[in-house]
Amino acid sequence: MGKTIVIDPITRLEGHGKINIFLNDEGNVAKAVFQVPELRGFEQFCKGRLAEEVARITTRICGV
Amino acid sequence: MAKPKVAFYWCASCGGCEEAIVDLAENILPVVEAVDIVLWPVALDFKRKDIEAMKDGEIAVSFINGAIRSEEQEEMVKLLRRKSQIVIAFGSCAYLGGIPGLANLFTRQEILDTVYFDAPSVVNPNKILPQLATDMGEGEVTLPELHECVKTLDQVIAVEYYIPGCAPPPDLISEALTAILEGKLPAVGSVLAPQKTLCDTCPRKDSKPEKISVSEVKRMAFTQIPDDKCFLSEGVICLGPATISGCGTRCINANMPCRGCFGPSKAVKDQGAKFLSAFASLIDSEDEEEIKKITDSVIDPAGLFYMFSLPSSLKAKFFEREV
Ligand code: SF4
Ligand code: SF4
DSSP states (O other): OOOEEEEOSOOSSSSOOEEEEEEOTTSOEEEEEEEOOOOOOHHHHTTTSOHHHHHHHHTTSOOO | OOOOEEEEEESBOOSHHHHHHHTTGGGHHHHHHHSEEEEOTTTSOOOHHHHHTSOTTOEEEEEEESBEEEHHHHHHHHHHHHHEEEEEEESHHHHHOTGGGGGGGSOHHHHHHIIIIISTTOOOTTOOOOOSEEEOSSOEEEOOOEEEEEEOGGGTSOOSEEEOSSSOOHHHHHHHHHHHHTTOOOSTTOBSSOOSBHHHHOTTGGGSOSSOOBSSOBOGGGOOOOTTSOTGGGTBOOOGGGSBSOSOSHHHHTTOOOOOTTOOOTTOSOHHHHHHHHHHTTBOOOOHHHHHHHHHTOSOHHHHHTTTTGGGSSSOOGGGSOO
16 A cells, blocks of 8 residues: 555635545555535525525625 | 744635735735744645644734634644634634524534535435545545534634624724734734724714614515615614624625624624614514514524624524524
8 A cells, every 4th residue: 555645735725625645556646535624504504594695695605 | 033923724714804814915015024924725835734843832823714613623723722822813703603603503414414415406316425534445534523513713712802804804904913013902802893883983874863763674675775874773684783893884885784794892792682682672662562573573583683693692502492
């Protein structure tokens, strides 16, 4: 089993991300996994809000 | 003399607070000149191990934005707390919970079910949910645990100062940075914004009668408010009386009532309760049944009165009762 390279956090972009790169014995990439270690749940907490308020809630999904 | 070290970090947030710092435009240049930025994931490639390698208290100031929603965020802010002399809760989410704090109206399970199974755009036939650890064959990948409820920064670590706003406006950020660089910070625990109420600075305040009386609560979607009339006196919920000023009445100028992103004055523990008590005194009736009719006409009071401050409220986890 080869080396694993972990890039955590991914920087210079908006948002949270993490990459695991698994190398094989020759040092080539065997598998690379990208993960987003964050969840806020807009899909759920927009339910029940007044329709006219949703615009100012969903603008906070991404503020960039 | 070595430049003071400064860190910027984000938790459950949208990136708007980072954008607010970038919006300082050329005003950021003297700051960048005067300090050494040691962490800022959105802009610079420093990692957690760089912070771990620092001495305790080595960072002069950490600006932390976003609410605390996961184990990783909690660990990271505890690490920054150890390494920093001053921690500033930056923006509504770190200060009060903010929009991500609306998640406290639901259980973690309800959120996961909707996001991964039930939302109309989701296709997930194998019912896959994020796992804390997953064996990929070549090795394991891990994810941080999602907390049962969202917390404010000061519910997790000690915080010296608060900069309110969703997002904080450039002038308040500039003033705070100047105060830090000149060593002129106010008493620990202060909110770095004017403590007057939003109503006091509102361009519509002159249209507010001496005594507002509300006989019917109206929705913005079905009401036309002339652009010089106080929302509250027209029967539309506006959190101005329970919110501090400093935002430049941004929403009011866009003909929308305030939802309280600057939070209450520091003396007030619970912004929604503060608004509710102010609102109750405006109801134009002595008749119990009629009062009930008026209060019942508020649709989604939790969402309206606590849009930005739910985790900071006395009853931080609203899913524990019926809403
Ligand atoms: S209630 Fe709202 S519209 Fe009325 S004065 Fe206060 S902030 Fe302005
Ligand atoms: S008007 Fe209220 S909700 Fe809008 S920016 Fe100002 S404090 Fe925030």
